[in-house]
Amino acid sequence: MTDAHTTGPFIAAIDQGTTSSRCIVFDKDGRIVSVDQKEHEQIFPKPGWVEHDATEIWENVQEVVAGAIVKAGITAADVKAIGITNQRETTLLWDKNTGEPVHNALVWQDTRTDGLCKELGRNVGQDRFRRETGLPLASYFAGPKVRWLLDNVEGLRERAERGDILFGTMDSWVIWNLTGGTDGGVHVTDVTNASRTLLMNLHEMQWDARILQSMEIPAAVLPEIRSSAEVYGTAKGGVLDGVPVASALGDQQAALFGQTCFSEGEAKSTYGTGTFMLMNTGETPVNSYNGLLTTVGYRIGDQKPVYALEGSIAVTGSLVQWMRDQMGLIKSAAEIETLALSVEDNGGAYFVPAFSGLFAPYWRSDARGVIAGLTRYVTKAHIARAVLEATAWQTREITDAMTKDSGVELTALKVDGGMTSNNLLMQTLADFLDAPVVRPMVAETTCLGAAYAAGLAVGFWPDTDALRANWRRAAEWTPRMDADTRDREYKSWLKAVERSMGWLDDNTAEE
Numbered sequence: 001m002t003d004a005h006t007t008g009p010f011i012a013a014i015d016q017g018t019t020s021s022r023c024i025v026f027d028k029d030g031r032i033v034s035v036d037q038k039e040h041e042q043i044f045p046k047p048g049w050v051e052h053d054a055t056e057i058w059e060n061v062q063e064v065v066a067g068a069i070v071k072a073g074i075t076a077a078d079v080k081a082i083g084i085t086n087q088r089e090t091t092l093l094w095d096k097n098t099g100e101p102v103h104n105a106l107v108w109q110d111t112r113t114d115g116l117c118k119e120l121g122r123n124v125g126q127d128r129f130r131r132e133t134g135l136p137l138a139s140y141f142a143g144p145k146v147r148w149l150l151d152n153v154e155g156l157r158e159r160a161e162r163g164d165i166l167f168g169t170m171d172s173w174v175i176w177n178l179t180g181g182t183d184g185g186v187h188v189t190d191v192t193n194a195s196r197t198l199l200m201n202l203h204e205m206q207w208d209a210r211i212l213q214s215m216e217i218p219a220a221v222l223p224e225i226r227s228s229a230e231v232y233g234t235a236k237g238g239v240l241d242g243v244p245v246a247s248a249l250g251d252q253q254a255a256l257f258g259q260t261c262f263s264e265g266e267a268k269s270t271y272g273t274g275t276f277m278l279m280n281t282g283e284t285p286v287n288s289y290n291g292l293l294t295t296v297g298y299r300i301g302d303q304k305p306v307y308a309l310e311g312s313i314a315v316t317g318s319l320v321q322w323m324r325d326q327m328g329l330i331k332s333a334a335e336i337e338t339l340a341l342s343v344e345d346n347g348g349a350y351f352v353p354a355f356s357g358l359f360a361p362y363w364r365s366d367a368r369g370v371i372a373g374l375t376r377y378v379t380k381a382h383i384a385r386a387v388l389e390a391t392a393w394q395t396r397e398i399t400d401a402m403t404k405d406s407g408v409e410l411t412a413l414k415v416d417g418g419m420t421s422n423n424l425l426m427q428t429l430a431d432f433l434d435a436p437v438v439r440p441m442v443a444e445t446t447c448l449g450a451a452y453a454a455g456l457a458v459g460f461w462p463d464t465d466a467l468r469a470n471w472r473r474a475a476e477w478t479p480r481m482d483a484d485t486r487d488r489e490y491k492s493w494l495k496a497v498e499r500s501m502g503w504l505d506d507n508t509a510e511e
């Protein structure tokens, strides 16, 4: 039920994440009224391959939306708009006549398109499309995944060219289904999600015809690119029947929005399955020379787009999941903190979780995970510490690159996401960055950002200043590590990173 102090109307946000889908209902002060969440299956058909069942995801989305509305004790009439946020890059093709996916979704972590990306960059290099898209050629992004599906699902290319097949990242899939599916569902994506496909021209905010041709992707499959905050359509059927669907943002951009990083130079880092730091760079895209991505931060209606620099880390929370599910060393994600706290340091062990290669700032698809520095002394508790330190060191590498690219020195880092409930990790982060780490009252900034954008689109909130007023600090960690220790440890980490590179070669090919 809604608490006694909370009165409607409300905004609902759907976060279709890598690990789970959730729906949160927010009130006008940006406070959480109710939450419902459901995990979905992670499918690993081969080393390096990661898939999701998009039908399961859509069923879960419907379930959590109903759950959140029931828990809030409200009806569709109390909800002014629905916002969508999603795991980015995860790629789906479906039949527009039946609504059936033609294959499992290929998840952003999936590395099966490595060879294809190398091929596309042959003789010209991995930065072939960087000027247009802000991205290096890498298996992380959606475009090569679309190409893989068109090449590998029998008969699909012909169906796509006939106009029977739709492509979408999870925002498009959720919005299409929410607005009626085969019965008039709208096929759209927003500029932030489109900026992760390697197919959108960052300067024109449109699909790039030359790149589509190079990647052999028919334009007929593509959704229309819209802003992040506008009404795309209304929900058809379900508990939110008739409610405007009024925002879409990739989850990391939604977190930037939810953390109210509306001014140039403001940055946040989100600690979930992976970790993603984004810095608002204003109305002009900033090129990166240090391994970061240039991406769209958000676009509100017909206002000018706001750009961001991004440092993406593929494996952080998923390393904790791996310790729990694959290794059985902990029973719950939270237990990693207790285990790590049972020892004073990493015992000399450094864990580089290059499970999907290394993302920023290296973009090395030939890297694979290593634990360096092992001796008989090392226990599972030391490994637990090395797991948490890996997240903190990877963040340090990103902040160093951000400073080089933007010229902005980090004075404090705004954080959010599931891993920020780990106090030891947050302290380690402050120590390794040598800067304060600050967490807001509403740690669910991803959903909050989607709710804010939807609320702006329907006039629920007047402007971004009204949103800023809602941001409140809940916790802060300040650095305690001496500079010598930090520098020594950083060198060891960088040495371990070097050892993860070049593992994949002809002898160890994964296909």
Ligand SMILES: Nc1ncnc2c1ncn2[C@@H]1O[C@H](COP(=O)(O)OP(=O)(O)O)[C@@H](O)[C@H]1O
Binding pocket: 017, 018, 019, 020, 271, 272, 273, 274, 316, 317, 318, 319, 320, 321, 333, 334, 335, 336, 337, 417, 418, 419, 421, 422
């Ligand atoms: N106390 C904790 N310590 C370390 N990692 C945690 C903790 N709690 C959750 N996690 C990790 O955080 C991730 C979930 O965070 P969340 O923000 O919900 O992720 P996502 O949005 O990517 O699904 C999981 O990968 C989980 O292993």
Ligand SMILES: O=P(O)(O)OC[C@H](O)CO
Binding pocket: 016, 017, 018, 019, 086, 087, 088, 089, 108, 250, 251, 252, 272, 273, 274
């Ligand atoms: O679902 P998350 O929170 O792990 O975010 C995934 C990112 O959007 C991938 O780019």
